[in-house]
Amino acid sequence: MTVTAAGPLPTAPYDVAVVGAGVVGCAIARELARRPRLRIALVEAQDDVGQGTSKANTAILHTGFDATPGTLEARLVREGYTRLGAYAAETGIPVERVGALLVAWDEEQLAALPRLAEKAERNACHDTALLGPAELYAREPHLGPGALGALHVPGESIICPWTTTLAYATQAVRAGADLHLNTAVREVSPSDGHLLTTSRGTLRARHLVNAAGLHADTLDRALGHEDFTVTPRRGQLLVYDKLARPLVRHILLPVPTALGKGVLVAPTVHGNVLLGPTAEDLRDKRATGSTADGLAALRDKGRRVLPALLQEEVTAVYAGLRAATGHEDYRITAHPGQAYVTVGGIRSTGLTASLAIAAHVTGLLADGGLDLGPVREPEPVTMPNLGEAFPRPYQRPDLIAADPEYGTLVCHCERVSRGEIRDALASTVPPRSLEGLRRRTRARAGRCQGFYCGAAVRELFERGTRP
Numbered sequence: 001m002t003v004t005a006a007g008p009l010p011t012a013p014y015d016v017a018v019v020g021a022g023v024v025g026c027a028i029a030r031e032l033a034r035r036p037r038l039r040i041a042l043v044e045a046q047d048d049v050g051q052g053t054s055k056a057n058t059a060i061l062h063t064g065f066d067a068t069p070g071t072l073e074a075r076l077v078r079e080g081y082t083r084l085g086a087y088a089a090e091t092g093i094p095v096e097r098v099g100a101l102l103v104a105w106d107e108e109q110l111a112a113l114p115r116l117a118e119k120a121e122r123n124a125c126h127d128t129a130l131l132g133p134a135e136l137y138a139r140e141p142h143l144g145p146g147a148l149g150a151l152h153v154p155g156e157s158i159i160c161p162w163t164t165t166l167a168y169a170t171q172a173v174r175a176g177a178d179l180h181l182n183t184a185v186r187e188v189s190p191s192d193g194h195l196l197t198t199s200r201g202t203l204r205a206r207h208l209v210n211a212a213g214l215h216a217d218t219l220d221r222a223l224g225h226e227d228f229t230v231t232p233r234r235g236q237l238l239v240y241d242k243l244a245r246p247l248v249r250h251i252l253l254p255v256p257t258a259l260g261k262g263v264l265v266a267p268t269v270h271g272n273v274l275l276g277p278t279a280e281d282l283r284d285k286r287a288t289g290s291t292a293d294g295l296a297a298l299r300d301k302g303r304r305v306l307p308a309l310l311q312e313e314v315t316a317v318y319a320g321l322r323a324a325t326g327h328e329d330y331r332i333t334a335h336p337g338q339a340y341v342t343v344g345g346i347r348s349t350g351l352t353a354s355l356a357i358a359a360h361v362t363g364l365l366a367d368g369g370l371d372l373g374p375v376r377e378p379e380p381v382t383m384p385n386l387g388e389a390f391p392r393p394y395q396r397p398d399l400i401a402a403d404p405e406y407g408t409l410v411c412h413c414e415r416v417s418r419g420e421i422r423d424a425l426a427s428t429v430p431p432r433s434l435e436g437l438r439r440r441t442r443a444r445a446g447r448c449q450g451f452y453c454g455a456a457v458r459e460l461f462e463r464g465t466r467p
Contacts, residue, residue, distance in 0.1 A: 005181040014041040017205035022054040025211035026168035031358035033175035037373030040177040045184035048436045050165035056320025061157040062352040065120035071329040080353035094269040094387025100156035100251040109255040110148045142247045162439040170428045171378040207339040214285045216344035228331045233324040235277025236294040242271040244312035263301040271388035275302045336368035411453040413446020425464030
């Protein structure tokens with residue numbers, strides 16, 4: 001079990017190589033690592049897990065109420081919702097079941113709500129309810145004027161997406177998987193399975209799983225398939241200060257369109273409020289920059305939904321790229337003759353569906369000839385709590401009494417202690433940059449964005465990563 005980011009790759013072949021260490025790739029690696037007979041490689045082009053779409057989504061644990069009934073996505077989101085909810089409770093990943101309201105602002109949207117309720121029923125989501133204006137405003141008193149009604153979906157929840165990805169990767173590595181970072185796959189050729197030519201040399205694997213996200217179509221074509229094309233769909237988001245959190249109690253959703261769920265207003269487990277995302281189809285798979293026009297459009301939509309939000313401070317702005325394919329379903333396909341499984345077109349629901357996708361892909365590999373062997377459950381992990389609704393280390397006298405470092409704050413905006421930074425730097429999958437440390441601890445992610453704590457955080461990071 002190793003985590004490497006430099007130097008030569010092992011020469012001995014792996015049983016399975018998983019390309020892409022986003023939330024889905026890490027979940028697949030974790031599931032495969034439950035079979036101690038298998039030798040697993042998790043291969044990632046960037047310097048950390050969860051560096052692509054996984055770190056820049058809307059952090060919602062979906063019930064799957066509005067998925068297209070009968071699709072693979074609908075089934076896996078429904079299964080994944082249950083699996084991830086239980087997994088989060090076991091590992092300490094923060095989840096808040098705040099529920100969602102699909103708000104209708106005109107007669108056409110209002111007429112669509114009963115159809116959405118029926119769709120939810122077909123997706124085994126049986127607890128939705130139609131609300132009139134009075135009940136809607138009683139639930140959300142800061143909602144903008146003019147709403148005609150809503151569909152209440154009580155099971156929709158908010159979750160920490162980064163901690164989820166990290167938990168999967170941690171368990172995979174502890175169970176024996178090798179995580180190879182800074183390892184971009186440049187070519188794949190047949191050679192007693194697969195020979196992967198990467199930025200760090202060659203790697204051999206008998207079976208291959210393509211969980212490369214935005215680049216899944218490129219890898220798929222390298223293996224002779226033309227099943228889908230990924231169009232990067234940029235979603236820009238605004239993150240509002242924690243002082244805005246009392247303005248919203250639910251995830252506020254628009255009535256969906258063909259482009260997706262549209263612009264939402266949602267609380268986060270970190271205590272902020274999100275506004276977004278946009279939905280811009282691009283060509284450049286690296287275009288994660290924000291634009292003035294995109295942010296202005298978000299403010300215009302937000303002004304209607306929650307006018308008071310626009311008076312609050314913006315803490316951060318970010319943009320992520322989703323792997324849109326033009327297909328209504330995930331593009332998960334087994335190619336048994338090649339000992340290869342494609343896991344493409346995984347949209348924002350992939351976070352929720354991740355554990356179910358992992359189980360499904362493992363089944364496809366077994367059907368294709370992979371001898372899984374016996375199961376050994378991974379060592380339990382307890383992830384650092386980044387959620388505001390749960391006791392943080394600085395709030396726990398017992399923890400501080402045992403180790404005073406948890407009572408010494410470094411980042412005051414996010415109340416991150418020296419002990420948490422130390423733990424992150426010594427963890428199984430440690431950060432290799434200040435941004436990686438931010439995702440693991442929230443240090444420098446608050447209102448001042450590191451203006452006051454930046455030097456102290458950098459000093460601790462450099463000291464903790466010094467050879």
